[in-house]
Amino acid sequence: MKGMSPIVQTVTRWIRAFIVLFGIYVICYGHISPGGGFAGGVVIACGFILLMLALGREACERRYSIRWAGKLDAVGALAFAAVALLGFAAGLYFQNFLGRGESFQIRSAGSIPLGNFAIGLKVSASLFLVVAVLSVLRVAARRPPATEAVKPAETAETVGPEDVPAAGPEAAEAAAAAGARQVGIAPPRAPVGEDERLPRAWARKRRLPTRRRGLGGRR
Amino acid sequence: MTIVLLLAFVLGLAVMAALVAVETTDTLSAVIALGALGFFVSTGFLILCAPDLAITQVVVEVLTLVVLIRATIARGVKTISGGGELFGRALALVALFIVFLVSYEVLKQLPPFGEPAALAAGAGTPSVFYLLHGLERTGAANYVTAIILDFRGYDTLGEATVIFTAVLGATAILRRRAHKRAEEPTRGPFIPRTELEEDSP
Amino acid sequence: MATFCYWICLMLFAVGLYCAVTKRNLIKIVIGIAIMDHAINLFLVLLGYRRGGIAPILDRANLAESGSAPGFAERSVDALPQAMVLTSIVISLAVTALLVALCVRIYEKYGTYDVNELRRLRG
Numbered sequence: 001m002k003g004m005s006p007i008v009q010t011v012t013r014w015i016r017a018f019i020v021l022f023g024i025y026v027i028c029y030g031h032i033s034p035g036g037g038f039a040g041g042v043v044i045a046c047g048f049i050l051l052m053l054a055l056g057r058e059a060c061e062r063r064y065s066i067r068w069a070g071k072l073d074a075v076g077a078l079a080f081a082a083v084a085l086l087g088f089a090a091g092l093y094f095q096n097f098l099g100r101g102e103s104f105q106i107r108s109a110g111s112i113p114l115g116n117f118a119i120g121l122k123v124s125a126s127l128f129l130v131v132a133v134l135s136v137l138r139v140a141a142r143r144p145p146a147t148e149a150v151k152p153a154e155t156a157e158t159v160g161p162e163d164v165p166a167a168g169p170e171a172a173e174a175a176a177a178a179g180a181r182q183v184g185i186a187p188p189r190a191p192v193g194e195d196e197r198l199p200r201a202w203a204r205k206r207r208l209p210t211r212r213r214g215l216g217g218r219r
Numbered sequence: 220m221t222i223v224l225l226l227a228f229v230l231g232l233a234v235m236a237a238l239v240a241v242e243t244t245d246t247l248s249a250v251i252a253l254g255a256l257g258f259f260v261s262t263g264f265l266i267l268c269a270p271d272l273a274i275t276q277v278v279v280e281v282l283t284l285v286v287l288i289r290a291t292i293a294r295g296v297k298t299i300s301g302g303g304e305l306f307g308r309a310l311a312l313v314a315l316f317i318v319f320l321v322s323y324e325v326l327k328q329l330p331p332f333g334e335p336a337a338l339a340a341g342a343g344t345p346s347v348f349y350l351l352h353g354l355e356r357t358g359a360a361n362y363v364t365a366i367i368l369d370f371r372g373y374d375t376l377g378e379a380t381v382i383f384t385a386v387l388g389a390t391a392i393l394r395r396r397a398h399k400r401a402e403e404p405t406r407g408p409f410i411p412r413t414e415l416e417e418d419s420p
Numbered sequence: 421m422a423t424f425c426y427w428i429c430l431m432l433f434a435v436g437l438y439c440a441v442t443k444r445n446l447i448k449i450v451i452g453i454a455i456m457d458h459a460i461n462l463f464l465v466l467l468g469y470r471r472g473g474i475a476p477i478l479d480r481a482n483l484a485e486s487g488s489a490p491g492f493a494e495r496s497v498d499a500l501p502q503a504m505v506l507t508s509i510v511i512s513l514a515v516t517a518l519l520v521a522l523c524v525r526i527y528e529k530y531g532t533y534d535v536n537e538l539r540r541l542r543g
Binding site for chain 3: 230322
Binding site: 130 | 507
């Protein structure tokens with residue numbers, strides 16, 4: 001996944017500190033002002049996802065590995081369960097075992113701030129993990145390779161989201177023409193519109209669904 | 220009265236954004252309309268005196284947009300051609316109309332908007348109990364946080380489990396196993412990046 | 421008279437349900453489910469609203485010297501539906517991400533988002 005321009009990257013690196021700081025503020029003051037663990041956790045996840053969108057996935061992976069996101073996710077969930085089980089110290093499951101404290105201070109309201117921290121950690125790590133995992137796969141080429149010698153592996157590396165429409169058509173012609181010469185029928189047209197129907201020759205060879213033959217409307 | 224009109228206006232805009240998101244064929248328009256719907260819902264939460272929910276809804280909506288764009292536009296799907304055949308759509312509309320007729324009777328049974336039955340004076344409902352004794356029992360000034368982490372903490376544990384399971388499922392679905400990559404031409408024209416480490420945590 | 425707020429919420433849910441039931445594209449179905457989630461969260465918070473109410477958060481100014489807040493419980497909106505909806509919002513994000521992961525996997529394997537074509541596949 002490619003990153004964005006240097007302006008976006010620089011600004012993101014500066015702004016990200018403020019976003020994460022705001023998220024930590026929302027988590028810490030969750031029992032005094034609006035917010036709490038969920039809102040703060042999602043804000044922190046937004047900060048890290050912004051960095052991933054701006055730098056591209058590989059550069060972000062060098063800084064914050066995805067495996068650690070998964071581990072932090074599990075640690076957050078276990079921490080929340082630990083807060084629940086520690087309530088046994090006061091006699092009941094999930095009992096608020098620390099003292100009540102005076103209101104409007106951070107160190108008040110018993111185990112509620114601990115619960116907020118655990119939930120914030122868990123939600124932020126989970127959401128960062130799921131968006132990072134969704135960003136792995138890049139579409140190599142929208143048209144099928146003519147033979148297996150076409151080296152789809154290197155198209156996978158060089159093609160980013162902006163390059164796909166540009167590299168698509170000429171690769172499509174070459175691949176389709178070569179495929180047609182192999183199979184011995186007329187080369188298939190490019191499909192109507194852009195919703196990526198598979199061309200008939202390639203799909204028939206692999207027994208995949210071909211273009212639908214004009215049933216009903218398009219909407 | 221003005222609050223009700225304002226709320227009705229915002230909800231009307233939300234319904235229009237939903238209609239745009241449902242019917243349009245351009246992917247970008249559909250996703251942006253869904254984001255607009257989320258913002259209108261967040262404004263509705265603000266009008267209904269729920270600031271926690273407004274904050275959470277705004278940031279969650281941003282992340283939903285990112286996730287949806289990852290699935291569609293970043294993979295080159297620029298148009299979504301959508302609806303089924305006419306008979307199915309007409310049947311769905313008829314069924315929805317019948318549901319509306321039934322729900323008219325149901326909505327008549329609800330208490331009028333603005334006077335919740337759970338907060339009627341003298342009702343022994345949990346809502347009244349939490350509002351009366353929230354501060355002295357928990358020490359938290361934010362009653363919503365007090366409810367989700369102290370009075371109803373078990374529900375929050377269940378919710379953490381649901382999020383954990385959903386993210387686990389999404390990660391397991393998108394997993395690639397390294398030794399299976401040199402396989403099957405029937406996998407389609409997509410070749411995953413093989414030198415990336417298999418990022419299953 | 422103000423019950424039409426409930427009606428508009430129900431219409432939002434109906435739009436989402438119509439989209440999830442009749443559309444042919446997987447992404448449209450996911451969008452329909454997301455619309456239904458929003459409608460349900462809105463409906464729950466609408467049920468708890470008290471006319472002329474204030475948010476269920478204490479301000480330092482409302483606090484009396486005795487440590488309690490007089491008159492707060494009579495003026496605040498219902499805090500319990502808001503607590504339940506707060507978790508529901510984040511759950512709906514996680515479920516949308518799971519559905520989108522499913523869609524992405526299907527797209528890689530079969531090359532299409534169309535439900536009718538997917539139904540005709542074997543294996």
